[in-house]
Amino acid sequence: MQDPFLPRSRLHAYAQNSSWARGVTVRTRTGGAPVYLRSPVRGTVVWSAAYTYVRPPTSGPQATRNNELDWCVMVRDEWGMVYQVFGIERGTAQVRAGDSVQAGSVLGTAHRTQLSLMPWSHAPPADPPKRYEEQGFLPYPYRFRRLEVRVGRIPCDTPGAPCFDPEKAWTYYHPQLALVPREAPSRAPPFTEPRQVYFAPASRTPLLTPPLAFPRHAAAHPMPLSGEVEIFSPFQAFEETLGDVDDAYDPIALYALDWSAAPRTSRALCTAKDAYWRRAFEHSRLAPNTSLWAHxxxxxxxxxxxGNALRAQLKSQFDEKERGLVYCATRTSLGHLSLQGAWNITAEPTRGEHRVAVRARDLYGNTACTETIVRLVDPTTPHPNPWVPRAWHTWVLQTTLVGLPAAAAALLTGIARGLWILL
Known part of the structure; x- marks a missing residue:
């Protein structure tokens, strides 16, 4: 559930093909002895039928060529929670709708054949990375046979009824909150690389216009911020690959993200016990697809x-080719995820130098935290040096945003930043 599906071609993100993964997905062993998939709970089988995973490309003449055939079995427990098990090889399912099963009963066997190293269609966004052969890496390192478990509810009673179809309007919950691991959980904490917090003016059309983060300032000159600002930070989390003798780990998305802002003191926010943390999200249940880009x-x-000539890009991608995510911590409004959300600095009670920290958490409580120092100002507040015009800091930060030619913007921004530091 906590993992998104964010496909990207060599050049472009495909927002229209992006969605939430509705369960937890782990690798399964292929070849050798069969891997038996068992019921996680005692209950009644309410669904046992074929299922097709839709893979990109989803439109055009090559649509459906990369789709994967699968089998799904659902078991409903005495509390009405339904456990959906995907990854069963067709022809091996040993239960039918209406059967009663015990916890540990065999539902079927996992796929024993490997997926091809390359998908059948290379149409975007399934196209392989450029120059992967010369650089010596696998073009699709996250293309593997998988077991997927989803936990959800739906107002449906009769086993085998069409309302149990996996594509219906289910309410999904985080499966790892319902399933207790037999072995000790993963202890690999999340981490961030690069270890930075980025700030950008609030964008009302983030899918049409990528946010443009303010340039980094020297440590001696905290970045001035005013108005509505968004906070971004890249993080990575990991889950141990089940049953892997080499203790391999697979990248997953974060379970929760928090952020904090407070007047600057000698203590770091990341280690302060009394820090007030503002919740960005927590994946206890599946959020609607409309909130995907609020994360x-x-x-x-x-x-x-x-200036513009030296811009860099950070990208989110979570598919068979790459797994890396850039998170937005401030896209909430009245406690709910919203693309229109931002940090309203005008509403902060104090001005001056502040510490801003972003903290990532996985399901087991492992954390990673990064912070920086900024200066909160009002747009009309003059610089402490009376020779600097009012709102000079705002002009400095916005010179890269006004659409000037790259060379002109680079020259003006370099001059402005130099004057800011000297003054």
Whole structure:
């Protein structure tokens, strides 16, 4: 559930093909002895039927060529929770709708044949990375046979009824909150690379116009911020591959993200016990697809002190080719995820230098935290040096946003930043 599906071609993100993964997915062993998939609970089988995973491309003449054939079995427990098990090889299912099963009963066997190293269709966004052969890496490192478990509810009673179809309007919950691991959970904490917090003006059309983060300032000159601002940070989390003798780990998405802002003191926010943390999200249940981009940003453009000519990009991608995510911590409104949400600095009670921290958590409580120092100002507040015009800091930060030619923007921004530091 906590994992999204964010496909990307060599150049572009495909927002229209993006969605939430509705369960937890783990690798399964292929070849050798059969891997038996068992019921996680005692209950009644309410669904046992074929299922097709839809894979990109989803439109055009090559649509459906990469789809995967699968089998799904659902078991409903005495509390009405339904456990959906995907990854059963067709022809091996040993239960039918209406059967009663015990916890541990065999439902079927996992796929024993490997997926092809390359998908059948290479049409975008399934196209392989460029120059992967010369650089010596696998083009699809996350293409593997998988077991997927979903936990949800739906107002449906009769086993085998069409309302149990996996594509109906289910309410899904995080499966790992319902399933207790037999072995000790993963202890690999999340981490962030690069270890930075990025700030950008609030964008009302983030899918059409990638956010443009303010250029980084020297440590001696905290970044001035005013108005409505968004906060971004890249994080990675990991889950141990079940049954892997080499203790391999697979990248997954974060379970929860928090952020904090407080007047600057000698203590770091990341280690302060009394820090007030503001919740960005927590994946206890599946959020609607409309909130997907309130969690992640497809592309974050990072402005350079040298101007437009030296811009860098951070990208979110979570598919068979790559797994890396850039999170937005501030897209909430009245406690709910919203693309229109932002950090309203005008509503902060104090001004001056503040610490801003972003904290990532996985399901087991492992955390990673990164923070920076900024200066909160009002747009009309003059610079402490009376020779600097009013709102000079705002002009400095916006010179890369006004659409000037790259060379002109680079020159003006370099001059402005130099004057800001000197003054």
């Amino acid at each position: 992640y940003v497809p592309t974050l453009v990072v402005a350079s002190a040298g």
